[in-house]
Amino acid sequence: MNSILKIEQLSHKYSSSWAIRDINLEINQTGVIGLLGSNGAGKSTTMNILCGVLNQTEGTVYINGLDTRLAPEEAKKNIGFLPQNPPVYVDLTVNEYLTYCAELRLIEDGKVKAAVAEAMDRCGIAHFKTRLIRNLSGGYRQRVGIAQAIIHKPKLVVMDEPTNGLDPNQLIEARKLIKEIATDHTVLLSSHILSEIHLLCREVIMIESGRIIFSDSMDAFNNYVQPNSVLVKMENPPSAEALQQVKGVTKVEFLSDRQARVYYDGSEDITERIIAAGVQHEWRIREINFDKGLLDDIFKKLSTQTLH
Numbered sequence: 001m002n003s004i005l006k007i008e009q010l011s012h013k014y015s016s017s018w019a020i021r022d023i024n025l026e027i028n029q030t031g032v033i034g035l036l037g038s039n040g041a042g043k044s045t046t047m048n049i050l051c052g053v054l055n056q057t058e059g060t061v062y063i064n065g066l067d068t069r070l071a072p073e074e075a076k077k078n079i080g081f082l083p084q085n086p087p088v089y090v091d092l093t094v095n096e097y098l099t100y101c102a103e104l105r106l107i108e109d110g111k112v113k114a115a116v117a118e119a120m121d122r123c124g125i126a127h128f129k130t131r132l133i134r135n136l137s138g139g140y141r142q143r144v145g146i147a148q149a150i151i152h153k154p155k156l157v158v159m160d161e162p163t164n165g166l167d168p169n170q171l172i173e174a175r176k177l178i179k180e181i182a183t184d185h186t187v188l189l190s191s192h193i194l195s196e197i198h199l200l201c202r203e204v205i206m207i208e209s210g211r212i213i214f215s216d217s218m219d220a221f222n223n224y225v226q227p228n229s230v231l232v233k234m235e236n237p238p239s240a241e242a243l244q245q246v247k248g249v250t251k252v253e254f255l256s257d258r259q260a261r262v263y264y265d266g267s268e269d270i271t272e273r274i275i276a277a278g279v280q281h282e283w284r285i286r287e288i289n290f291d292k293g294l295l296d297d298i299f300k301k302l303s304t305q306t307l308h
């Protein structure tokens with residue numbers, strides 16, 4: 001059977017410098033696969049090549065066994081793409097825009113209506129079908145972007161930083177939708193936020209300076225990386241001493257009035273414990289994330305090794 005995605009020795013050069021170098025990978029299953037890398041690591045370049053938006057300098061991409069250079073139209077039937085800034089036409093209604101996308105995807109005339117209805121249903125936007133896209137919130141626009149990416153039922157759905165810029169509620173909804181989409185599609189999703197990849201992905205591919213430095217399951221990644229701090233945002237924060245009373249917490253640093261970096265002893269249930277204490281003492285916790293600063297340490301650690 002053909003792999004859903006196979007990349008061989010992919011490299012790309014913009015004018016004089018290489019943005020990605022010798023990327024090799026193969027994906028055979030549904031689920032969410034994370035492409036994790038800091039800004040400028042080469043995520044968008046890789047995704048743009050996969051989706052045929054950019055022509056690679058060297059190497060080959062196969063989608064469902066089809067070489068994207070030799071059979072671009074056929075290969076593209078198997079890909080849906082949600083770019084970093086989706087080209088959503090704001091003067092069209094949701095229904096008009098998705099109908100247009102379905103036609104672009106060469107869905108047969110008689111099947112367009114049903115395809116649009118199914119994509120809207122799946123993305124929870126059917127009730128907004130006659131609304132102009134300009135009048136939708138960021139979260140709903142993002143859903144329209146996801147709907148266009150799945151309208152032709154591609155095997156592979158590529159999403160470039162899909163949760164960027166969403167507020168906490170929209171984030172929760174977007175994650176739920178992406179996980180649901182991944183039950184019968186392969187979703188390749190990029191992010192520079194480790195906690196995002198942690199929450200969403202079955203497998204993780206880390207890219208740094210245009211090269212893959214780690215590629216394995218999330219479990220393998222978790223065994224490898226031991227985060228030891230979380231960032232906690234609170235509306236009504238306690239003193240550092242009070243936070244330090246939570247079992248497992250080893251040190252607390254306030255980064256601003258309402259945000260603390262909380263170091264802990266590696267306990268898996270540290271977030272639950274902080275939340276329970278927060279509820280009990282009314283700290284009004286708004287967000288808890290594994291410390292993003294940590295990513296740099298992981299990159300440093302991995303960059304000095306050859307893990308594939």
Ligand SMILES: Nc1ncnc2c1ncn2[C@@H]1O[C@H](COP(=O)(O)OP(=O)(O)OP(=O)(O)O)[C@@H](O)[C@H]1O
Binds near residue numbers: 014019
């Ligand atoms: N059109 C371009 N012309 C020249 N260099 C580019 C161009 N696009 C990207 N680059 C460079 O290629 C490298 C990889 O960029 P890319 O956008 O793929 O990274 P990224 O991981 O997606 O980062 P970000 O999250 O910031 O989008 C960077 O050094 C970037 O400056």
